[in-house]
Amino acid sequence: MDKQTVTIYDVAREAAVSMATVSRVVNGNPNVKPATRQKVLDVIDQLDYRPNAVARGLASKKTTTIGVIIPDLTNSYFSELARGIDDVAMMYKYNIILTSSDENHDKEMQVIDNLSAKQVDGIIFMGNQITDELRTAFDRTHAPIVLAGSVDPKHQVPTVNIDYVAAVTEAVSNLINRGNKRIAFVTGSMDESINRDYRLKGYKQALSEARIGFDDGLVFQTDYSYKAGYKLAKALQDVKATAAFVGDDELAAGVLNGLTDAGIRVPEDFEVITSNDTRFTEMTRPRMSSITQPLYDIGAVSMRLLTKLMNNESINEQTVVLPYGLKKRTSTK
Amino acid sequence: MDKQTVTIYDVAREAAVSMATVSRVVNGNPNVKPATRQKVLDVIDQLDYRPNAVARGLASKKTTTIGVIIPDLTNSYFSELARGIDDVAMMYKYNIILTSSDENHDKEMQVIDNLSAKQVDGIIFMGNQITDELRTAFDRTHAPIVLAGSVDPKHQVPTVNIDYVAAVTEAVSNLINRGNKRIAFVTGSMDESINRDYRLKGYKQALSEARIGFDDGLVFQTDYSYKAGYKLAKALQDVKATAAFVGDDELAAGVLNGLTDAGIRVPEDFEVITSNDTRFTEMTRPRMSSITQPLYDIGAVSMRLLTKLMNNESINEQTVVLPYGLKKRTSTK
DNA sequence: AGCAATCATGAAACCGCTTACTAATAATAT
DNA sequence: ATATTATTAGTAAGCGGTTTCATGATTGCT
Numbered sequence: 008m009d010k011q012t013v014t015i016y017d018v019a020r021e022a023a024v025s026m027a028t029v030s031r032v033v034n035g036n037p038n039v040k041p042a043t044r045q046k047v048l049d050v051i052d053q054l055d056y057r058p059n060a061v062a063r064g065l066a067s068k069k070t071t072t073i074g075v076i077i078p079d080l081t082n083s084y085f086s087e088l089a090r091g092i093d094d095v096a097m098m099y100k101y102n103i104i105l106t107s108s109d110e111n112h113d114k115e116m117q118v119i120d121n122l123s124a125k126q127v128d129g130i131i132f133m134g135n136q137i138t139d140e141l142r143t144a145f146d147r148t149h150a151p152i153v154l155a156g157s158v159d160p161k162h163q164v165p166t167v168n169i170d171y172v173a174a175v176t177e178a179v180s181n182l183i184n185r186g187n188k189r190i191a192f193v194t195g196s197m198d199e200s201i202n203r204d205y206r207l208k209g210y211k212q213a214l215s216e217a218r219i220g221f222d223d224g225l226v227f228q229t230d231y232s233y234k235a236g237y238k239l240a241k242a243l244q245d246v247k248a249t250a251a252f253v254g255d256d257e258l259a260a261g262v263l264n265g266l267t268d269a270g271i272r273v274p275e276d277f278e279v280i281t282s283n284d285t286r287f288t289e290m291t292r293p294r295m296s297s298i299t300q301p302l303y304d305i306g307a308v309s310m311r312l313l314t315k316l317m318n319n320e321s322i323n324e325q326t327v328v329l330p331y332g333l334k335k336r337t338s339t340k
Numbered sequence: 341m342d343k344q345t346v347t348i349y350d351v352a353r354e355a356a357v358s359m360a361t362v363s364r365v366v367n368g369n370p371n372v373k374p375a376t377r378q379k380v381l382d383v384i385d386q387l388d389y390r391p392n393a394v395a396r397g398l399a400s401k402k403t404t405t406i407g408v409i410i411p412d413l414t415n416s417y418f419s420e421l422a423r424g425i426d427d428v429a430m431m432y433k434y435n436i437i438l439t440s441s442d443e444n445h446d447k448e449m450q451v452i453d454n455l456s457a458k459q460v461d462g463i464i465f466m467g468n469q470i471t472d473e474l475r476t477a478f479d480r481t482h483a484p485i486v487l488a489g490s491v492d493p494k495h496q497v498p499t500v501n502i503d504y505v506a507a508v509t510e511a512v513s514n515l516i517n518r519g520n521k522r523i524a525f526v527t528g529s530m531d532e533s534i535n536r537d538y539r540l541k542g543y544k545q546a547l548s549e550a551r552i553g554f555d556d557g558l559v560f561q562t563d564y565s566y567k568a569g570y571k572l573a574k575a576l577q578d579v580k581a582t583a584a585f586v587g588d589d590e591l592a593a594g595v596l597n598g599l600t601d602a603g604i605r606v607p608e609d610f611e612v613i614t615s616n617d618t619r620f621t622e623m624t625r626p627r628m629s630s631i632t633q634p635l636y637d638i639g640a641v642s643m644r645l646l647t648k649l650m651n652n653e654s655i656n657e658q659t660v661v662l663p664y665g666l667k668k669r670t671s672t673k
Numbered sequence: 674a675g676c677a678a679t680c681a682t683g684a685a686a687c688c689g690c691t692t693a694c695t696a697a698t699a700a701t702a703t
Numbered sequence: 704a705t706a707t708t709a710t711t712a713g714t715a716a717g718c719g720g721t722t723t724c725a726t727g728a729t730t731g732c733t
Contacts, residue, residue: 026690105436292600
C-alpha cells in the first residue's frame with residue numbers, strides 16, 4: 008500500500024558498502040574510489056533513492072530552507088521583491104518558506120518563532136515597523152536576517168533598499184519645480200517608519216529647500232489600496248492641493264482614477280507621482296510618473312547577502328543601498 | 341558565543357521527569373498528571389524551550405509543511421489564489437514552501453521531487469499543463485496533491501476551479517448578443533490545456549450556438565503580459581475584429597490600452613471582456629468587464645481540501661467547482 | 674483488605690542521515 | 704623489504720524528538 012521509502016541503509020546493503028560511503032557519494036565527498044562511487048550511484052538509480060531532507064537537516068543542522076516574511080503577497084511591490092528573492096534562492100538551492108504577516112505585529116513575532124522552530128538557515132524580512140520587540144525576536148533566532156525593501160532606522164539589521172529620503176525629495180522637488188505649492192503627501196500609516204522617518208522627511212526637505220511651509224492638512228494616511236486612494240480624491244480637492252506624492256502604486260492608481268472620475272484633469276489640473284514603479288504605472292491613463300526602484304534587484308541582492316551571512320562570509324557593508332531614479336510618464340506635466 | 345539550544349532533554353532533567361513526559365505535555369497528551377504538567381510547563385517557560393520542528397518531523401513523519409507550486413508570483417491571478425491558500429494553511433498551522441515554476445515543465449518536475457525530499461505533507465499545484473510525466477511525478481510523491489485554479493483534463497487529480505467552458509461561453513455569447521460577429525480570442529499558449537480544451541471550447545460553443553463560423557485568424561496566442569497585449573492592438577484591427585475575449589487581465593489591460601492608444605474607442609468601436617476579475621479590472625479606463633471568479637476561495641478551498649486529504653478524511657468530490665459570474669464594467673457596451 | 678482496572682511515568686527503540694574517529698588498504702619513501 | 708604517509712571505507716555516536724511497551728502508582732469495587 009504505502010510506497011516503501013528507501014533509505015540510505017537500503018542502498019548501503021544493496022551496494023555492499025557502509026551507509027557512510029553512500030552518504031559520501033550523495034554529498035559529493037571526494038574520498039571515494041571512483042569504482043565504488045559508480046557502484047553506489049547505480050544502486051541509487053536502480054532503487055530510486057532520494058535522501059530525506061528532514062533527516063539530513065537534523066543531522067547536519069542545515070535545512071537549506073530560508074524563511075521569507077511578506078506583508079502582502081498580492082501587493083506588486085512585495086511580490087516583485089519576492090521574485091528576486093526566489094530566483095536567487097533557487098540559484099543557491101534554497102527553498103523558501105513564505106509567510107504572510109499582514110503587517111500585523113503579533114503575527115510577525117509569531118511567524119519568526121515559527122520559522123525559527125523549523126530551523127530555517129536564514130530569514131528575509133519585509134515590513135516597515137522594526138520595533139524593539141521585533142529586534143529581540145530577531146536576536147532570539149539563530150538564523151541570520153536581512154531586511155528587503157524595508158528600513159531599520161537604527162541600522163542594526165542588514166538591509167537592502169534605496170535612499171528613500173533622497174528619492175522622495177527629488178520627486179517632490181520635481182513637482183515643486185513646475186510650480187506646485189500645495190502638494191499632498193499620501194501614504195500608509197505614519198506608524199511605519201518608512202513613512203514617518205523617511206518619506207515624510209524627504210517631503211519636508213523638498214519643501215524647505217523651496218521655502219514652502221509645511222502644512223499638516225496636506226498629509227494623508229490611509230491603507231495601501233486602490234479603494235482608499237479612490238476615496239481620497241474629494242479630500243484632495245478640499246485642501247486645494249494641485250499635486251500629490253503617493254507612497255504606493257495601487258494607492259496612486261486609486262487617487263488618479265478618483266480624481267479623473269471627479270472631473271479633474273491629470274496632469275493639467277493635478278499632478279500625481281508615485282513611488283514603486285510597478286506594472287500598475289503603465290496601465291492607468293494617464294500613465295503614472297514614479298520613483299523607479301530596482302525591485303527585482305532589491306530582492307535578489309537581499310538573498311545574495313543572506314547567503315553570505317549564512318556562510319559566515321565577511322560582509323563589506325551591512326546595508327546596501329541600490330540606485331533609484333525618476334521616471335516621467337503622463338501623470339505629471 | 342553560539343546560543344546554546346535547549347533540548348527536550350534539558351527540560352526533562354530540569355523538571356526531573358523523563359523526556360517522554362515532556363514530549364507528552366508539549367503535544368497536549370492528556371495522560372499527564374496536572375501537577376507534573378505544570379511543573380514541566382514552568383521549566384519550559386523558564387528555559388525558553390522551543391521544540392525543534394525538524395527533529396519532530398523526522399520522528400513523527402509529519403512536517404506540518406506543504407508545498408505550493410506557482411507559475412508566477414507576480415501574476416495577480418495566482419497571487420490571489422496564494423492568499424487564500426496561505427490564510428487557510430495558517431489556520432490549520434501549516435507552513436508553506438512556495439516555489440515558482442515559471443510554467444517551465446522541467447522545473448515543475450524538479451520542484452516536485454524537491455518538495456518530496458523535504459517531506460512536505462501535501463502539495464498544491466497551480467499550472468495549466470498536467471502532462472503524463474507530471475502525473476508520474478505526482479504519483480512518486482507520498483504527499484497528496486490538489487490542483488488550484490487549474491485543470492486536469494483527465495480528472496485524475498483533485499482539483500478546485502470553476503466551469504471554464506461555461507464561463508467563456510457565457511462571456512462570448514454576451515459579446516455576440518450585442519451584435520459582434522468577429523470576436524477575437526486572445527490567450528496564452530494553446531499548449532496549455534486550459535486554453536486549448538476549455539476556453540477555446542467555450543468560445544467555439546458560443547459561436548456555434550449563434551451559428552457563427554469559426555475563424556482561425558481570430559485566435560491569438562501570446563504570453564500573459566501587458567506588453568504582449570499592447571502589441572496586439574494592430575493585429576486585432578487587421579483582422580477586423582470588433583471585440584475580444586481575453587484570458588488574462590494584464591494581457592487584457594494591454595489590449596485595451598493598445599487599442600485606445602491607437603485611437604480605437606472602447607467600448608464603442610471595440611469591446612473587451614477579460615477572465616479573472618483581478619484588481620486590474622478596476623484600474624484601467626474604461627474599466628474591464630470580466631468573468632468573475634472567487635479567486636481567494638479557490639485557493640482557500642484547495643487548501644481545505646488538501647487538509648482533508650492529508651488526514652485521510654473521506655472526500656465527497658475530488659473535484660470542486662466553484663461558481664463564476666459575469667461582471668459588466670465599461671469595456672463592453 | 675484484596676484484586677482488577679486505570680492512570681501516570683519511564684526506558685529504550687527508532688526516524689534517516691552526517692560525521693568524527695578508527696581501521697584497513699594502497700602508495701611512496703627510505 | 705620496511706616504515707611512513709595517503710586514501711578509502713567502516714563503526715558508531717549523535718541530531719532532537721515520538722512512540723511503543725513495560726512498570727509502578729492509584730483508584731475503584733466487592
